[in-house]
Amino acid sequence: MQLKTEEIEDIVLIEIQEERMDAHNSGTFKEQMLALFDEGKCKLIIDLSAVRFVDSSGLGALVSGFKNASAREGSLKLCGLQPQVRSMFELTRLHRVFEIFVSVDEAQESF
Amino acid sequence: MQLKTEEIEDIVLIEIQEERMDAHNSGTFKEQMLALFDEGKCKLIIDLSAVRFVDSSGLGALVSGFKNASAREGSLKLCGLQPQVRSMFELTRLHRVFEIFVSVDEAQESF
């Protein structure tokens, strides 16, 4: 999956550069997050602003990252959700699991 | 067909507000031009910058307007062609029939 990552102190900001998150690319995304956890990074912000479509596999990859971050006493926060992507979290009640922010800045301040 | 028309002295500037010109909407466009000719207007600039796709019916409608304008001692000039639309004129050799300008301003100055 095409990502742009940036480190701000101990936080990793991951900008997803795909229009679509589905079973075709979310497996790789999970592995890309695992590589970060292996390096000891466990505070992630995922910027979804480029994402127009996410399916249950994409959500599953985010849940996987969330659980791994939490298990390492870190956290995974989301920002930049387009309205239709936001409604996927509501449909699956995952908006009650994730911390969701409007902007990268707000997500960053919350750490 | 969705058009935006503006009169600049005796010239009518027609901006085509459709992504696609095909057999579904070019009949109406021909009639819309005929209505202008009936009002005595015969100097037209057609701004195609919003048009992403044109087929042979769309080209046919432009040829119809061109011939009607010429028959009334006026003219029909084109501007704002996207590269793929431009190549349709080359494919059909209609670039040798029409006066084609980059911008509305250039088309206007040429009258």
Added chain:
Amino acid sequence: MPETVEVDITIPNQTRYLGLIGRIGEDLVHSLGRYTGDREVLAYHLNLVLTEAITNAICHANENDPNKRIQIKISATEETLSIKVFDEGEGFDLAKRQLGDMCETDECGRGIHIIRRLMDQVNYRRSDKRNVLEMVKKLY
């Protein structure tokens, strides 16, 4: 005669075609004659249920076997959207997939629930030597 658009697509058993079918579903919604609801939302939902159903067919039924194929049929009228996704697997018991079985932080198991939430009728049955997941959405 009802004004029907019918699309029948066969793809290799690979997730790289999910985006194509999803986009075709969205295109179809945008070409519907009368529809008074929010087209962008309906387009997303059709894209989504197609994606979920085809992913299951590719991964669970056809077990990523590159020699198998997936067939998708979509039929759209002004009243109904009807979708069929055929797989060549062992089949499964749709009735046994209940929302109660899952916990919020499970990584998988949301596909069927999503399909059930968004479609008005969902059933899965044997059809010749294949299985078919049939989904219907009423548009009025």
Added chain:
Amino acid sequence: MPETVEVDITIPNQTRYLGLIGRIGEDLVHSLGRYTGDREVLAYHLNLVLTEAITNAICHANENDPNKRIQIKISATEETLSIKVFDEGEGFDLAKRQLGDMCETDECGRGIHIIRRLMDQVNYRRSDKRNVLEMVKKLY
């Protein structure tokens, strides 16, 4: 087994569906595995030949009769794009349509020429009780 995507669409005999089929053609080009040429150009060309062929089927063959239907089959491999457009008309003699017949300021008569310029093989024949325009483009 060659990696083939097959799309079979049936639409009412109405020009309002031209945009839908054109877009599906473009989507298909963007999902082709290997293609080394300019995809945007190929997508436009596929959209265009589909539009030209279907317009002829709707207007000339099916004479705008709203009870008739148009069937379109597209088959894409990494080597070839093959398109069939079926009509329910009287048929016509494709060989008689020559470029020499037309003058630059004719309003119509460009469709077949465009199809011939952009496709590698074009033929028109009777098929059961229908006619079919077959067009093939080589991609390598």
